[in-house]
Amino acid sequence: MNMEFLSTIDTKQDEIIKLADTIWENPEIAFKEYKSSGAIISFLKANGFTVEENIGGIPTAFIASYGSGHPEIGFIAEFDAIANLSQVAQVAVQQKDPSCVHGHACGHHLYGAGAVAAALAVQTYLKASGKAGTVKVLGCPGEEGGSGKAYMARTGVFRSLDAAMGGHPECMWAVRTRPSLACCNILYKFDGRASHAGAKPHLGRSALDAVELMNVAVNFLREHIPYDNRVHYAITDAGGTAPNVVQPHAEVMYMMRAKDNADLNSLCKRVHKCAEGAAIATETTFSSEFHAASSNLITISVLQKNLYKAMAAIPLPQPDEADIAFAREIAKTIVDRKEDDPLYPTELLPLPDVISPHFGSTDTGDVSWNCPTVQMHVGCWVPGTPNHGWQTVAQGKNGFARRAMLYTGKALALAAVQLFENPELLAEAKKEHLAKTDGVYEPAMPADVMPHL
Ligand SMILES: [Zn+2]
Ligand SMILES: [Zn+2]
Incomplete structure (x- = not known):
């Protein structure tokens, strides 16, 4: 040519x-x-x-x-x-x-x-x-x-x-x-109630506990997802630096990956259930914010x-x-x-x-x-x-x-x-x-x- x-x-x-x-x-x-x-x-x-x-x-x-x-x-x-x-x-x-x-x-x-x-x-x-x-x-x-x-x-x-x-x-x-894998980023925001962690802990509801519990649930979930699924997280707001305050607000950014968009969607639904479970257990509320996603x-x-x-x-x-x-x-x-x-x-x-x-x-x-x-x-x-x-x-x-x-x-x-x-x-x-x-x-x-x- x-x-x-x-x-x-x-x-x-x-x-x-x-x-x-x-x-x-x-x-x-x-x-x-x-x-x-x-x-x-x-x-x-x-x-x-x-x-x-x-x-x-x-x-x-x-x-x-x-x-x-x-x-x-x-x-x-x-x-x-x-x-x-x-x-x-x-x-x-x-x-x-x-x-x-x-x-x-x-x-x-x-x-x-x-x-x-x-x-x-x-x-x-x-x-x-x-x-x-x-x-x-x-x-x-x-x-x-x-x-x-x-x-x-x-x-x-x-x-x-x-x-x-x-x-x-x-x-x-x-x-x-x-x-390459499909992926998405979803931010989970938990809200609880602040309280004195020593004097009145029973009045507090910890958003940080919710974040931690969600992460524990997801880490157990890992055993039961397809081998090519990936879940990563970063605690982007741990609720402050004072341990003597029950943290009223905390956030965790989740990143999920899967072989295609349909598989990603089902993985996201399961991770979402971990957030729901964590919120129920800690008597907090949460919302999720979809940040970005790419197709496979x-x-x-x-x-x-x-x-x-x-x-x-x-x-x-x-x-x-x-x-x-x-x-x-x-x-x-x-x-x-x-x-x-x-x-x-x-x-x-x-x-x-x-x-x-x-x-x-x-x-x-x-x-x-x-x-x-x-x-x-x-x-x-x-x-x-x-x-x-x-x-x-x-x-x-x-x-x-x-x-x-x-x-x-x-x-x-x-x-x-x-x-x-x-x-x-x-x-x-x-x-x-x-x-x-x-x-x-x-x-x-x-x-x-x-x-x-
Ligand atoms: Zn590049
Ligand atoms: Zn790059």
């Missing part, structure tokens, strides 16, 4: 890197990504894309489009940072950047700019080939705990896509083949094979001397590295014969229920780097990470063009998607839950 269209990414690489740097330098957390989404939107508008903003009631969510008609292919762009993980770039020691509070510890600045790079190359292909078709950048805020894509999905914006693709920064080069990820094998083919056709980036020197220093700070671990990922892992389970969750699940979706693991970090740690932020402007982002743009663009050129692959993807979803999207997020802006 003529891959000339990919040279657009070489021509515009300085601008693309600058875009990633701008997002890195303005780390904004879920639904507050005004500068980050603004930078991507301006860049795409200047390059001939039309942009629809404020998707699903989220000011920083957008869809940018170029072209018309089908096939319609979208590149997922994430751009939110992680709270309180500010860090200076290119140093191998934990050191807060005084100019910001948060930090790009999940590499979403590279995720966002990589999607833009891919879209520019596909735009060049569409112009040169004169083919019908649309390329989109799906501007998805609030990935970190916000389930931004779930709110966007309910407006139907992902429905018209023939395929969606994304490339998330990781420590390895591979096509993502593993599905539907994987599409034909898109995985297509993406693998594209990744294999483009040489992976190689570290230069400066990258190697920096990686040696970063490697010393990583706890679970072995002596012979490589300094950078430089091999494309093959598609596995057997898909292993994965017990995490992603709001890309809500994209995947609406259109055939595939993701790439982008090998830009020193292997062993914790995905949400200061070392990730420190590597965010590294030469190797930048070249990995540019490679990602090319591989995603080539994968998309292979689909434009071979529409039978899209038909096959659609068939597989229909077989796995029945064409029905019942989100894990209840319809009345609004984004926590």
Whole structure:
């Protein structure tokens, strides 16, 4: 195949890197990504894309489009940072950047700019080939705990896509083949009655007792739930710091995961019963507040094979001397590295014969229920780097990470063009998607839950 269209990414690489740097330098957390989404939107508008903003009631969510008609292919762009993980770039020691509070510890600045790079190359292909078709950048805020894509999905914006693709920064080069679990966050708030814990304990009703009893009940419940269910909790309000007061109010945040949305729903009902039981036993009352939810990820094998083919056709980036020197220093700070671990990922892992389970969750699940979706693991970090740690932020402007982002743009663009050129692959993807979803999207997020802006 003529891959000339990919040279657009070489021509515009300085601008693309600058875009990633701008997002890195303005780390904004879920639904507050005004500068980050603004930078991507301006860049795409200047390059001939039309942009629809404020998707699903989220000011920083957008869809940018170029072209018309089908096939319609979208590149997922994430751009939110992680709270309180500010860090200076290119140093191998934990050191807060005084100019910001948060930090790009999940590499979403590279995720966002990589999607833009891919879209520019596909735009060049569409112009040169004169083919019908649309390329989109799906501007998805609030990935970190916000389930931004779930709110966007309910407006139907992902429905018209023939395929969606994304490339998330990781420590390895591979096509993502593993599905992920559906998940949700529900806050339980208990109310009792304050009283002197020594003099008049019989008058008090402890909300903290209720929280503890609920947790005990859930911990017994664990033995009797499916093996792939997960329940986690954090006591977010223990009712104060005075032990001589019967705590009148306490809160616990629950996070539940299950293999699909239906299974998640039944798990949530059982956890809810633990709250009811705890409230009865402690003579307290409670309410629950649904915070966020993501659907399980539907994987599409034909898109995985297509993406693998594209990744294999483009040489992976190689570290230069400066990258190697920096990686040696970063490697010393990583706890679970072995002596012979490589300094950078430089091999494309093959598609596995057997898909292993994965017990995490992603709001890309809500994209995947609406259109055939595939993701790439982008090998830009020193292997062993914790995905949400200061070392990730420190590597965010590294030469190797930048070249990995540019490679990602090319591989995603080539994968998309292979689909434009071979529409039978899209038909096959659609068939597989229909077989796995029945064409029905019942989100894990209840319809009345609004984004926590
Ligand atoms: Zn993350
Ligand atoms: Zn992430």
